Amino acid sequence: MSSNEKLLDIKDLVVHYETEDAVIEAVNNVSFEVKRGEILGIVGETGAGKTTIGLSIMGLLPKPPANVIQGSIKFNGRELLPKTPVPASAVDLVARRRRRREENKLKRMHRTIRGRKMTMMFQDPMTALNPVLPVGDQIAEVIRIHENVSPAEAVKRACEMMELVRIPATRYQEYPHQFSGGMKQRVVIAIALACRPDLIIADEPTTALDVTIQAQVLRLMRELQRKLGTAMLFITHDLGIVAELCDRCMVLYAGEIVESGTLEHIFDNASHPYTQGLFASIPNLEEETERLTPIQGLMPNPADLPSYCSFYDRCPVRTDRCKLANPELVEVEPGHYVRCIHAQLKKGL
Ligand SMILES: Nc1ncnc2c1ncn2[C@@H]1O[C@H](COP(=O)(O)OP(=O)(O)OP(=O)(O)O)[C@@H](O)[C@H]1O
Numbered sequence: 054m055s056s057n058e059k060l061l062d063i064k065d066l067v068v069h070y071e072t073e074d075a076v077i078e079a080v081n082n083v084s085f086e087v088k089r090g091e092i093l094g095i096v097g098e099t100g101a102g103k104t105t106i107g108l109s110i111m112g113l114l115p116k117p118p119a120n121v122i123q124g125s126i127k128f129n130g131r132e133l134l135p136k137t138p139v140p141a142s143a144v145d146l147v148a149r150r151r152r153r154r155e156e157n158k159l160k161r162m163h164r165t166i167r168g169r170k171m172t173m174m175f176q177d178p179m180t181a182l183n184p185v186l187p188v189g190d191q192i193a194e195v196i197r198i199h200e201n202v203s204p205a206e207a208v209k210r211a212c213e214m215m216e217l218v219r220i221p222a223t224r225y226q227e228y229p230h231q232f233s234g235g236m237k238q239r240v241v242i243a244i245a246l247a248c249r250p251d252l253i254i255a256d257e258p259t260t261a262l263d264v265t266i267q268a269q270v271l272r273l274m275r276e277l278q279r280k281l282g283t284a285m286l287f288i289t290h291d292l293g294i295v296a297e298l299c300d301r302c303m304v305l306y307a308g309e310i311v312e313s314g315t316l317e318h319i320f321d322n323a324s325h326p327y328t329q330g331l332f333a334s335i336p337n338l339e340e341e342t343e344r345l346t347p348i349q350g351l352m353p354n355p356a357d358l359p360s361y362c363s364f365y366d367r368c369p370v371r372t373d374r375c376k377l378a379n380p381e382l383v384e385v386e387p388g389h390y391v392r393c394i395h396a397q398l399k400k401g402l
């Protein structure tokens with residue numbers, strides 16, 4: 054892939070939450086890329102680290118307790134993370150000052166990118182909407198702030214955005230509480246798209262909606278994404294949404310990518326026992342299944358991760374070898390990566 058095609062390039066990202074009594078290893082050596090105009094899905098159960106990855110890209114991690122330990126996030130070729138490592142010692146004041154200076158510089162750069170070049174959508178539309186401001190004005194405000202256009206031009210553009218997400222512009226003056234859940238989420242989409250960002254990070258944006266409305270909103274997102282060429286990082290725990298929306302997908306478990314590939318790789322040739330378990334636990338309309346098989350057990354405590362395979366305790370194919378070390382993420386076929394020694398052995402690797 055040429056560097057020009059890569060919109061987002063993340064390497065070896067490690068993020069911890071450091072609380073008084075524990076260090077939570079939320080994201081562990083995560084590397085991936087998002088090409089211009091593509092939709093990459095991140096799937097994983099609760100606590101896997103999905104939102105933490107999204108917030109790291111947006112520069113919105115709560116610091117403290119969050120601490121980016123290492124890694125690189127390049128967006129449009131620009132580095133968003135400090136190059137100076139976290140000072141090894143808390144008393145190394147010079148190193149701490151140097152790091153803080155760099156962090157402040159990056160914070161300022163992030164502010165110029167956020168909302169204009171990249172934007173994030175959250176699960177609950179009300180977190181993104183102001184309850185006391187007409188929805189049209191909320192869209193116009195984003196356009197005015199980021200594009201430096203006249204108020205009249207911003208209103209005109211906001212009306213166009215409303216029509217684009219199929220809300221009549223005649224409802225410009227109405228307040229969020231006058232809209233249904235699905236319509237509110239469409240307003241959020243309009244706000245997200247208003248400045249034509251290169252990247253949208255969508256963090257379970259349809260989970261709060263009922264399934265029919267969810268399907269409508271997803272269809273609209275896909276349609277607009279194609280029309281405008283926006284790349285998307287779509288965070289979900291729902292493989293059905295991934296199948297409907299995404300071009301590629303990665304499966305996150307205990308802060309690590311355990312499998313990634315195209316939809317074909319993941320859906321037709323799932324190779325990590327965790328991904329296989331995810332499929333066994335959802336209903337399949339084409340096959341008659343007596344009973345669904347949930348994955349037994351829980352994800353390991355992120356404050357106390359094992360030194361070996363993090364899926365070991367729940368894995369149906371585990372052997373003693375799995376306890377020797379944490380397996381590497383290995384390319385088992387072009388573009389298909391798996392972190393499991395058994396899957397790798399099966400492919401003769
Ligand atoms: N502000 C915080 N302080 C301490 N720990 C946190 C904080 N935010 C997240 N964590 C922890 O970091 C880990 C990853 O959390 P994250 O929110 O990224 O998971 P997620 O995959 O988005 O989960 P969900 O599907 O529930 O949204 C979890 O163990 C979580 O408890």
Ligand SMILES: [Mg+2]
Nearest residue numbers: 103104105256
């Ligand atoms: Mg989350």
